[in-house]
Amino acid sequence: MQLLLILTFLFNFNLSQSDSIVSGPFVGAVTSNSAEFIIKTLDSEANVKIELSEQKDFNKSVNTPDYKSESGNFNFVKPQIKNLKPNTTYYYRAIINGSASSVINSFKTFPESGNYSFSFGFGSCQQSHYNKSKPEIFKIISQDSLRFFIQIGDWGYPDTTEKKYGYRFFTKKDLIAGSYETKYTRSYPFADLVLSKMPVAYLYDDHDFGYNNSDGSDPSKQNSIEGYNLYFPHYELANPENGIWQKFKFGDVEFFLIDTRTQRNPNKDVLNEQGNYFPKKNHSILAGYPISGEDQKTWLKKSLKESNAKWKVIVSPVMFNPAYREILKDTLIVNTFERIKLDIIDKWSGFEEEQNEIIDFVKSNGIKNLIILSGDSHSAYIDDGENSVFPEFGSSVLDVNNTKVTQRSKLAGYTLFNQGGYDGDGRCYGKVSFVYGEEDYCLMEIIEDTGKVILSYKLNLK
Incomplete structure (x- = not known):
């Protein structure tokens, strides 16, 4: 019975983290070394950041600063990050109230310059x-x-x-x-x-x-x-x-x-x-x-x-x-x-x-x-x-x-x-x-x- 209660708790916890995101995260405004994201949380006053890594298992990751969703903006948040590597593939996911989302997306930064096909x-x-x-x-x-x-x-x-x-x-x-x-x-x-x-x-x-x-x-x-x-x-x-x-x-x-x-x-x-x-x-x-x-x-x-x-x-x-x-x-x-x-x-x-x-x-x-x-x-x-x-x-x-x-x-x-x-x-x-x-x-x-x-x-x- 105790094991069942623990499993139920873990399931509901993971489900709540998944359900805490209404939209996103998605990426835009990409340059050779920066990017901006858009995400909407279910609740206001949520602590939000985006975690990025060159590896899908997020080993050696970097994070955007922490942001807070606000009801005045209908819980939309736009995290930004700088100092990325040029022409590099990054995987990214949202971190809501300290917990990582199961949704993982990716993008590639732009090259710095030059004749790039x-x-x-x-x-x-x-x-x-x-x-x-x-x-x-x-x-x-x-x-x-x-x-x-x-x-x-x-x-x-x-x-x-x-x-x-x-x-x-x-x-x-x-x-x-x-x-x-x-x-x-x-x-x-x-x-x-x-x-x-x-x-x-x-x-x-x-x-x-x-x-x-x-x-x-x-x-x-x-x-x-x-x-x-x-x-x-x-x-x-x-x-x-x-x-x-x-x-x-x-x-x-x-x-x-x-x-x-x-x-x-x-x-x-x-x-x-x-x-x-x-x-x-x-x-x-x-x-x-x-x-x-x-x-x-x-x-x-x-x-x-x-x-x-x-x-x-x-x-x-x-x-x-x-x-x-x-x-x-x-x-x-x-x-x-x-x-x-x-x-x-x-x-x-x-x-x-x-x-x-x-x-x-x-x-x-x-x-x-x-x-x-x-x-x-x-x-x-x-x-x-x-x-x-x-x-x-x-x-x-x-x-x-x-x-x-x-x-x-x-x-x-x-x-x-x-x-x-x-x-x-x-x-x-x-x-x-x-x-x-x-x-x-x-x-x-x-x-x-x-x-x-x-x-x-x-x-x-x-």
Whole structure:
């Protein structure tokens, strides 16, 4: 009887430790020597730290400082650690109130610098029909040789799942916190299979920022900015009070993550009284409002000009391709399909003056080897720069239905992406590889949920 009581006690003790974590831990903001984690505990006032080791048995481990979960932050904690070794695999687990979690994840720090060949994955638009779709794509992603994953927005659609609040989840701080808990739930394979094996970078788009085609005119945007700061392990924000734009570097590739919602002017401002497209002066997707500190457009220009990286990657939650704007001139299409018109002006195509300003800046300053990654469109596509000016690779079919942008635009007489796109009925992600050797190049691949490479394009370094 005494033995049974002891075993029962030990079982319940271990179970309570397992149940003391609601979400995480997962890792982001990884550099060559540092990382940041996100974890949510069941109870407030819990003592939290992350233990790391180069060995899975955690022999010779290191720890983050101790943190305490607080009810005011809905028990989310963001432990940080420095002085890690570059280009090294670390296993990590949470220590809650002195007891180690049984959940062990891993990641690899970045190389210090230089011509280092690597691959990463990216995509957007997932969990719109939570627990209804069959996202086999995440198993394929987890089996790939990726160093990190960039989620480019619509990581969940809380504006549609919280209908009782009039699609305005971002007016409630508890709902914002809940949307991040949903992102990290291990019952969904993105967290369980992908985030457990690699770092993640993330930018919100419209549905996880506010509502469909949302902009920066709504004062509740401050809640979305605050939520991102509190509940996601991001890189240093250039202006944390006013948006989430940031940058990071891996080897000789620098990434510029832009915020296309927080400081955006309303899309409808470029429509005249008849509802037709009429370009408006100073209409901005990057810097539409007076703010304290440096605005995003100034930051982006300065960062691109000062970068010494061989490759430069702008990560944009929405499509950049200016050729999309040509469809606005097709009165038959835009007058027949109102939704297409509203979609076009929600992309960079609706911000003609500012888009041309960025294009002219890049060209006049001799900035080379610039690539744009984009999401939002529920499609996947590649253009070598013939239509998009700069090579653009979009992928946003992680677990939503494919809108088949390239196929449908061709049927309407328009070629938006000259290298093609994904026109299947499955799901896909984007894989980008930077390769250094006898020739230096970037390889872009659209990979389907069968594991098949649907489309690839090789871009040589200039």
